[in-house]
Amino acid sequence: MAFSTITDLDVAAAQKKSNELLARLLSTSSETYVTGPVGQGTGERVLVLGGTGYIGRALVPELAARGYQPVLLTRNAEVKNDAEFASAEVAVGDPTRPGDIARLIEAAPVDVVISLLSGRRPNDAEECRLVDHEAVVNGIKASVAGKVRQFIHISDFGAYRPELIPQVYKLQVEGELIGQHHGPLPWTIIRPTAYYPYLSMTFGDVKNGLKYRIFDHGEYNVVNPIAREDLAEFIVNQVLNADALGRVLPVGGPWSEENVVTLKKAGEMMFEINGRTPDWEVVSMAAWDKKIARLTRLGKISKQLKPVAYYLEAAKYWSVVDHVAPAYGTRTLREFMGKLVDREWPTGSFRERMKNGTNVMPTDV
Template sequence: MAFSTITNLDAAAAQQHSHELLDRILSTASSTYVTGPVGQGNGERVLVLGGTGYIGRALVPELARRGYRPAVLSRSAEVKNEAEYADAEVIVGDATKAADVAAAVKAAPTAVVISLLSGRKPNDVEDCRQVDHEAVVHGIKAAVANDVQQFIHISDYGVYRPELIPQVYKIQVEGELIGQHHGYVPWTIIRPTAYFPYLSVAFGDVKNGLKYRIYDHGEWNVVNPIAREDLAEFIVNQVLNDDAIGRILPVGGPWNADNTVTLKQAGEFMFELNGKTPDWEVITMASWDKKIARLGRLSKLTKQLKPVVFYLEAAKY
């Protein structure tokens, strides 16, 4: 399997493009589509795979608030003691094991299966294959076998131009779901923009006096991240929604001055919130790409270096 990379880009041109994009966005009347909560459940069981992660901690309570009966597959029963899961059914099992997923779906009549599954090691090909592809397929097959009314796959906005290993597997799942490779189940695919759990880690680093890493000028990209609470609301809006069946739905935060940022602007905001003077770790993209290329050549001789190469590529995001 081949993975594309962001290499040989013109830093100055990228910065100019980001500035032009920001100017255009902020000088145009916003056409952001805002719904708020739409739809209410009536006790239907909704199984969430990957529900103990960053997004799941917002999604599970939202399902309960909206009248659904959330169920979560978790490796640990201790999750039930956490506030976010007080109203959820917790089933102990491993999403990478087909039998555990099948048992979770069959445990009670299940109306909807939602997959939030995403590997925690974006630089590890095997981990991504097991979690971002195989585990999701386990969910699809179990949904088909148990006549589930809807399978909702939370994909990634980045699949429009996949650069990272998880994105490659996520778009593969999309194709298999749409093509009914594993049998028929009504589907909905959601492609959120970055919700950046990374930034919460970076915020902690800044708070503790560490530097904030940027590449070159820190303005390679402009993003409109979506808060996990807003994403959770959007996901629940699609549950058993006839208009969402058979659709790919991109979603992001508002394109306005308060939510449209470059990596550098996000860092400036963190330093401001912490009352600190900006302290940057500036790395040139050219030097980083040379390091990736050099290690890439060495990884052909030493397999242990392959995860390092993927990590360095992922770090640019």
């Protein structure tokens, strides 16, 4: 990633730009999409790759409720006994092995394939290649061979500025679908903005009395995140929908005060919900840039430090790149945070838990 070094002028200009964008979004109604379920299935089989994760747990019940038969391929045999997936046919297999998806589709034809696949370690370039690219391409090839009627690729809004490894692979998959590199296959690409847990990672820190970190003013970017239930409804609206074929659909949550935020505003929400006065840990972006440069240099000679450099870059990316897309849904970030307030959070900071591998993301709501 090559961010240039930031000056005082850039710092002030970035805040001005974010506040102008916020004001524009809050005074405009987003009419690209009409919220509400569209389309009903009659038992069509929909294979969801990566369907056991955060979005999958909302998508599978939504598919079933809308008359489709969800089918899952997972590496985890326990999913067969999981009540959350009771409506799905569950096959055990690994999408990174080319034959596993193909055999599943050969055994019983599927109408639609939806990919939510994503590696668990975004700083591991090889895992990203294997999951975010190879496994999805395995799904595309099997879909072409099985004459699947539609392939829906859940990409990432960040693919417009692909500076993190998974986004680069998501963009490659987009190109291969659009260019029909693996054979004829009707496709739909969905680019969601951020999900609520990623804007609420440090909720427990704020609840436990710790500070909230911002870069300078904390207003380098604007995000309209989307609730998984709303995204699930949006995805199912595209299933076998002729209007969605050959389309790239960017989508985020409502353009309202409760849902469109800078990172500082997300922090203010956390303090307010927890009944605290805002208490910021202000880090200068100029100092952060120097830290990234130093660790990137050290990462070239130390295997241990390479992932650290990545996390610093990722923290910067999520703090400076706008993720604003047309609105869908009714749920808001504030409502999501409201659901977190009564729970117990482990002591220590989220960042310390990230370092020792015991991080807790609020992905159960």
